Amino acid sequence: MKRIILSGLIAGALLFILCYGGLYLGIRLFPALFMDYNNPLFNSDGNRDVFFYMHAFIISFALSWFWDRFKGLFHGHFILRGLEFGFVYAMVSLLPVMWITFSSLDITFFMVLSWFLYGFFQAVVAGTLFAKLNP
Amino acid sequence: MKPFTGSLIRPSLLLFFILLPSFAFKAGHPDPVKWILTKECTLKVNGSTNINKFSCIVPEYAQPDTLICYKDNKNGPIKITGSMALDVQKFDCKHAVMTNDLRKTLKAKIYPKIIIKFLNLSKYPDVYNREEAVKGAVTIELAGTVKRFEVDYKYVMNGNGNLKLIGTKQVNFSDFNISPPRKLGGMIKTNNELNVEFVLNVKTLN
Numbered sequence: 001m002k003r004i005i006l007s008g009l010i011a012g013a014l015l016f017i018l019c020y021g022g023l024y025l026g027i028r029l030f031p032a033l034f035m036d037y038n039n040p041l042f043n044s045d046g047n048r049d050v051f052f053y054m055h056a057f058i059i060s061f062a063l064s065w066f067w068d069r070f071k072g073l074f075h076g077h078f079i080l081r082g083l084e085f086g087f088v089y090a091m092v093s094l095l096p097v098m099w100i101t102f103s104s105l106d107i108t109f110f111m112v113l114s115w116f117l118y119g120f121f122q123a124v125v126a127g128t129l130f131a132k133l134n135p
Numbered sequence: 136m137k138p139f140t141g142s143l144i145r146p147s148l149l150l151f152f153i154l155l156p157s158f159a160f161k162a163g164h165p166d167p168v169k170w171i172l173t174k175e176c177t178l179k180v181n182g183s184t185n186i187n188k189f190s191c192i193v194p195e196y197a198q199p200d201t202l203i204c205y206k207d208n209k210n211g212p213i214k215i216t217g218s219m220a221l222d223v224q225k226f227d228c229k230h231a232v233m234t235n236d237l238r239k240t241l242k243a244k245i246y247p248k249i250i251i252k253f254l255n256l257s258k259y260p261d262v263y264n265r266e267e268a269v270k271g272a273v274t275i276e277l278a279g280t281v282k283r284f285e286v287d288y289k290y291v292m293n294g295n296g297n298l299k300l301i302g303t304k305q306v307n308f309s310d311f312n313i314s315p316p317r318k319l320g321g322m323i324k325t326n327n328e329l330n331v332e333f334v335l336n337v338k339t340l341n
Contacts, residue, residue: 020320027322031186037318038184038325039232040239044316052320106232 007133008064011126012057019056019122036108059119060126063089067130074131082128089123090116168259168339170202170217170298175336178221178249180237182329191228191237193221193249202337206259213259215271218252219335240308240316240325242278250276251333254283260290260298273302275331280311300335 027034067085074081094116102112176196182189202217223243228234241249256271269288274281286302293299307327308315315325 020322023319023322027186027319034186034319034323035230036232037323038187038189038230038236038316039318040235042318044236044240044318045314046317046321049317049320 003134004064004068005061007067007130008057008061010133011064011129012060014129015060015122015125016053016056018125019118020053033110033114036111039107041105041107056122059122063123063126064130064134067127068134071130071134074127078131078135079128081131082124082126085127085130086120086122086124089127090120094119094123168204168206170204170335171338171340172196172200172202172219173297173336173338174199175334176219177334178251179332179334180226180329181332182326184323184325186323189228189230189233189237191226191234193225194227196221197225202253204256204259210258213256215253215255218250220248220250223247223249236316240313242313246278248276252276256288260292260300262292262296266291271302275306275311277311278313282306282310296339298335298337298339300337301332302335303330303332305330 063085066089071081074084076084098112098116101107101115102109174195174197178193180191182191196219198220200217200219202215205214205216207213223238223241224247226234226237226241228237252274254272254274257269260269261267267290269290271286271288272283273286274283284304284306286304289301289303291299291301306329308325308329309327315327317324
C-alpha cells in the first residue's frame with residue numbers, strides 16, 4: 001500500500017509538471033489549436049480549477065494501483081513495460097471513453113484525438129516510472 | 136351683485152391657473168425632434184483572449200424605435216429620451232462555439248436583451264457638417280446590471296438626409312458583474328476589456 005501511494009505521489013508530481021507545463025507551452029506556441037476550447041461545454045467560471053489541477057494526481061494514484069495489481073503481466077525492459085502499460089490503459093480505458101465523448105459532445109475529432117494521445121502519454125510516463133519504483 | 140361677480144372671477148382664475156403651466160413649458164422647451172432608428176442599426180463587440188481575438192456583432196436591429204431629442208440651442212448639449220433593446224441571442228461571432236460561449240457569458244437565457252438608453256449629446260449634429268465628433272451619455276443594461284458611460288460618437292450625414300451615428304466605448308466585463316470566461320484551469324483567459332461600437336442609422340422627423 002505504501003509503495004502504491006509513494007509511487008503514485010511521485011508520478012503525480014512528475015505528470016503535473018510535464019502535462020500542465022506542456023499544456024502551458026502548447027497554448028502559447030500553438031494558440032490556433034486551442035481555439036475550440038472557447039466553447040460553453042467547458043467550465044468557464046473557474047470554480048472547478050482545483051479539480052482540473054488535481055487530475056495529474058488522480059490518474060497517477062489510479063494507475064499506481066492498477067500497476068501494482070497487474071505488473072506481473074508486463075515483461076522486459078522498464079521502458080518497454082511502461083509503453084505496454086500505457087498501450088493497455090489506452091485500449092481498455094481511453095478508447096471507449098473517447099469514443100462515447102466524440103459521439104455525444106459537440107467537439108472536434110482533433111480535440112478528442114489530442115485527449116487520447118495526452119492520456120496515452122500520461123500512462124506511458126507513469127508506467128515507466130512505476131517499472132522503476134515498483135518493479 | 137357680489138355673488139354674481141365672484142362666480143365670474145373664479146372660473147377665469149381657474150382657467151388661468153390651468154393654462155399657465157402650459158405656457159411656461161412652451162417657453163423653456165423647444166419642439167422635440169424625433170429620431171427613428173432604422174433596422175440598419177448594429178452593435179459590435181470586440182474582445183480578446185490570450186490565444187485569439189473575437190469580434191461579435193448583432194447585425195441588425197429588428198425592432199425600430201424612436202429617440203426624442205430636445206435641442207435648446209444650436210451648439211449646446213441636448214437631452215435625449217429613448218432606448219434601443221437588442222437581442223443577446225442575435226450576437227454572431229462568425230465561429231459557432233464562440234458565439235455560444237459569448238451568449239452563455241452574457242447570461243442570454245436569463246437576460247435576453249441589451250438595453251442602451253440614450254441620455255444626452257454634447258451638441259446636435261450639424262446637417263451642414265458632413266462628419267464630426269460629439270460626446271454623449273448612455274446607460275447600458277447588460278446581464279441585469281445598468282451602468283452609465285460617456286460615449287464618443289462620430290456622425291456622418293447621408294445624402295438622403297439620414298444620420299449615421301457611430302458610438303464607441305471601451306467597457307469591461309466586470310462593469311456588469313460578469314467574470315471574463317476562463318478555460319482549462321485559467322490557461323485560456325478572456326481579457327476583461329471589450330470595445331463596444333454601435334451604429335445608429337437615424338431618420339429624423341421634426
